[in-house]
Amino acid sequence: MKEKKNILLITYDNWGYNQYIADALERKSFTIKHINFHSFRYKYPSFRHKALNFFTKNLGISNLKHIHYNEIILKEIQDLESIDTSIYIKADFLSPETIQAINKKSRRSVFIISDSINRYPKTKKILSLFDKVFSFEKKDCKRYNLDFKTNFIYKTVDNTLLSYKYKVFNISSYDKRFPILEKIAKALYQMRINSKIIVFKPKKNSGPHLEFISAPLSISEINAFMEESEIMLDVSRAGQQGLSFRVFESMGLKKKLITTNTDIVTYDFYNPENIFVVNDINNIQIPASFFTTPYTEIPKEIFDKYLIDNWVDELVE
Incomplete structure (x- = not known):
C-alpha cells in the first residue's frame, strides 16, 4: 500500500477560506496538519506590555503577538519527523528562524502570497526561504520572479434559482x-x-x-x-x-x-x-x-x- 504523503499547512485563516485547501488535500488522500495561527489567543501580561507592544509593533521592532505565534507553531511541529510539503499562507507573520526550522523537516516548501508585497513589505525578506513562491499579483510575479496563481472556487451549484431576494x-x-x-x-x-x-x-x-x-x-x-x-x-x-x-x-x-x-x-x-x-x-x-x-x-x-x-x-x- 502506498504511504500517504504528509502535508503541513500553516495559515492565518481569519475567515476560514484556507480550510478549503486542507479539505481538498485530504480528499486527495494526503495526511494534513493545518496550523491556523489566527486561532492562537494571546493575553498581554499587563497593560504595560500592551502599551509597549503598540510602539514596538509600529516601529517594526517586535510584535508580542507574532512572537507568540512563532512559539506555538514550533511546539506544534515538534513531533513531526518528516514533512513532504510545507505550505505557508501569511508567512510574513513568522520569523525567518521559524520558517527555517520548519523547512529543515520539509522536503519541499511552498509560499502563497495573496496580497501585494507593497502592502506587506516584510514579505520581501523571506522570499528566498522557499522552494516555490506563488503570488496573486502579476506585478509582483514579474518584479520578484514569482509564479502566478489566482484564488480558487470552493463552492459550486448545479442549478441557479428562478428568483432572488x-x-x-x-x-x-x-x-x-x-x-x-x-x-x-x-x-x-x-x-x-x-x-x-x-x-x-x-x-x-x-x-x-x-x-x-x-x-x-x-x-x-x-x-x-x-x-x-x-x-x-x-x-x-x-x-x-x-x-x-x-x-x-x-x-x-x-x-x-x-x-x-x-x-x-x-x-x-x-x-x-x-x-x-x-x-x-x-x-x-x-x-x-x-x-x-x-x-x-x-x-x-x-x-x-x-x-x-x-x-x-x-x-x-
Missing part, C-alpha cells in the same frame, strides 16, 4: 475602499436596484443603501446571503491586480459580477455579459440590460482549472 450583494470591512463602495451603493440605490451591501463597522448607523454590522459574519452566513443574491459586487484595493474571493465565488455560484478590478478583462473566464467593470467611479453607468439578461455559462475546460480540487495539485506536485 436581492439583486446585488457585497460584504466588506470598513477600510480605504469604503468611499468607492459607498458611491457604487448610492448609484445602485438611485437605479432602484435591490441591494444588500454590508459593512463591518461597529457604532455606525445604517442607511437606505448601506447596512453596518457590529460583528463579522461567518462563511456560512455570507454564503447564505450570496445564494439569495443574483449579482456579486467586488471592490478592489487601490493598486490591486489580484482577484478577490468575490470573483471566484461568483463563478462557482453562476452569478454575474460588478467589479472595480480592471485587470479582470485579461483573464480567460472574462465575459462582458457576466462581468461589468466600473472604470470611472465618478461616472457609474451600468446598463439596465446587465441586470435583466441571464448569466452565461463559462466553458467547462476554463471553469474546472479554478476548482479547489484542481487548484491544489500545483502545490504538492
